[in-house]
Amino acid sequence: MYNCYQQTPSDLSIKKQLSMYHISTEIKASNAHYLLEEVEYGHLNIRVGRENRCFTQALHDVTGLQLPKTSLQVVQNDEFRLYWISPDEFLLLVAVGREFEIEKKIRANIKNTDSANHYAILNVSSAQAFLKLSGSRAQSIIKKSTAYDIHPSNLPVGKAVTTTFAKTQVILCRTKEKDLNTTSNSEEYSIIVRRSFSDYVWRWIVDAGKRE
Amino acid sequence: MFLIHCPICNEPRSEDEFHCAGEGHIQRPLDPMATSDKEWGDYLFFRSNPRGTYRELWQHTIGCRKYFYIKRNTETYQIYKTYKLDDKSERVALDKEHSNKNKFGDLL
Amino acid sequence: MLHLSCHTGGRPIWSDALCAFLADDFNKEMQCVGAANGQYALDKIIEESVIAGINAAKLSGNENHDFSSNVNKELDILKPKVETYLASKAQAIFHIPHAKATFMAPKQFVDFQLDVTAAGIELAVAEGFESIEHVKRYTALGFGTDQGKISNINGMAIVAKKLKQSIAETGTTIFRPNYTPVTFDAIAGRNVNSFFDVERYTPLHREHIKLGALFEDVGQWKRPWYYPDDNETMNEAVARECLAVRSGVGLLDASTLGKIDIQGKDAREFLNRVYTNAWSKLPVGRCRYGLMCGEDGMVFDDGVTACLAENHFIMTTTTGGAAHVYQWLEIWHQTEWPELDVYFTTVTDQWATMTISGPKARFLLAKMTDIDLNPESFKFMDWREADVVGVPSRIFRISFTGEQSYEINVPANYAVVVWEKLLEYGQEFELTPYGTGTMHVLRAEKGFIIVGQDTDGSVTPADLNMGWAVAKNKPFSFIGQRGMNREDCLREDRKQLVGLKTKHPNQVLPEGAQIILQPNQPIPMKMVGHVTSSYFSAALGHSIAMAVVKNGINKLGDSVYLPLDNGETVEANICSPIFYDPEGAKQNV
Structure with missing residues (x-):
């Protein structure tokens, strides 16, 4: 019914270039105050309604995760991380190279093969970049870039928001809280951005990272 | 900064994230080919454009991408409420306003 | 002064005598004196100032002091001796006759x-x-x-x-x-320089820079425009690239085209409703061109959609229209037809698209993949899964140039590998990278429209002579059907898309030039249309143009005239917009 297939070459020597491949070698995104890195994951976009028990069961069987219970929530375990994007859209991050295996497994685990069983899974691992931003200046870089209130009471760890970032949009998360034992900001953020905007966002953060 | 409460994300967000899609609660004729030019023109081009309470369709474009309604005041910009597409209460209220208007003309 | 008055709610009043606006007395606490009050004589200015000063003192609370009786006295004391002179009345000359x-x-x-x-x-x-x-x-x-x-x-x-x-x-x-x-x-x-607006790059951006491409802005995208050799001008480069595609094989980065993945059992029905043509019978493995109209019946986007599996399609949109089409699908699904089981996901960034086009395209592709490329089995408008130099791909055999053409879609992470191999294997076929400049000429030679260039939001499929892309018997009234059947949309004298051939084959008409039927008419002339696309076709050896002309489809062969801004009037003949290979034989081999 659906066209689902392995998007990774079997020949592992074939050169892979992630979203930030070029820009990260051209412009260094770190100084004493911050560090920006691209982290590779397998990205699966999932579209399904919460009421589709058959799907959520299969998802649980394969990943051990239930759909996030509330909006903007992120749930995870040792192997998988699942983001709420909208009431019927979720992003599943898996270990690099496992995206096809997991997609196939979920599809295979769906007991009801009736065409009325409505869902969609899509491998979008090439379509977006996962960035990790850390360092004492991370907070001020994020503050410069978005109007969203990132105070820990509004953006705690475990929450993900799709919001404006510079003149584009990203999925923004706080991934590490401040260490209370230090005076400096020691938070960490993750930013998921669409591939075609990756150079822009990278350069933007580098520029923001130059200023206090 | 102007904040709009997204009823789907269930929190206030900056207006920049939203996109207005025009007047809300406009029903597409079920059989467009059976409509007269006038009926079709009314559906396609004419909007109530009131002074005061207005119900509009908006999208949380940079966010959950869902459409929802905003009931707001066109004079004061006050937002009375935002509600999901499947919330029928305002549809009922709107029909009532229309039937009152038909009954009493411009008095209301 | 007038500004200050306006800020407090006043409306300026015109004085004919002064030929100027003066503040009104809306704000009682504001006093204007001197030039601000239209008074230019020095003695009068002093007099006004004294009175205003006294009034101000009074208003400030010194009520028990009788200033008014003192005005003349004060004036006598303060008034310096000034020369008075007669100023002539202001004269207006607003508009030279x-x-x-x-x-x-x-x-x-x-x-x-x-x-x-x-x-x-x-x-x-x-x-x-x-x-x-x-x-x-x-x-x-x-x-x-x-x-x-x-x-x-x-x-x-x-x-x-x-x-x-x-x-x-x-x-x-x-x-x-x-x-x-x-x-x-x-x-x-x-100054934020390049942060002022977003620049979107395809995964092949660096490869284009290496090849010396110049870039064109298409929405926020940077697309290769043309790849000049040495000191080539744009016209020379485009002519060279065009001929290379027509005689050999060219390579275009088409990654910016919008791509929307559509899944669900009602995907076909949804396509039936948003496209003007029919989708019920498109088999798996096939592609189809579709036109999208607004409710008003006017074309707003076009593209090719492929059937990936029974309940699974991938739609392509124009580069500039991608975001709008995606929103369009969502709003109809969410607000009008939520009962249809279908999900849309943008995958524009997931797939890099490399188009190889030209009579030698198949020879090149055959070097890079093992799949059966025999035109009997991999036909025009088919798509196939394939490994291309070991990278999993989807190959769409569709053509925007009129030549044998394959669009190779690979996951963006592997785009550069495939591009490099294309250039390497392409050497023996003199593979020529081409940009949007050449793409525009090649598609115009074939009379293929560009939405937003040959259409402007007031053009129906019938106006484009594309009635073949409008289904007559779809059960559901698709978006645009009612609109395009309004009385006004059925008029015979609507502006319709045609081709234009200038009398002098080398003359390239300016885009936007107005078209008239009689060259010697007084101004304002009766304009019957305008040029939408115009190029010099290197392959044909003469200029070509597309234009919209009132009732143009019935005027094939007629002469029209185009008065240009340099005073020259150019004669041209209305013709079919398909200038090159009108039978479509070349894209089908």
């Missing part, structure tokens, strides 16, 4: 900053803008950084004259803060 009517006369600039002319202002009035505020917004009169200080009075006087009323009746626009210009550095940040 000319023997010809304003719109025929040489340009008479009113607003020097925004190039608003007297003719422009008169046109605004003729268009029905009677309020001075509306005229201002229609013409941009007074919108410059001088805020109309040079131009406004003249402009308003021209409006008044045209409306046959006084300047007092016409009134003036009013002023907002600030009165004094604020320097930019007080309110602006630093």
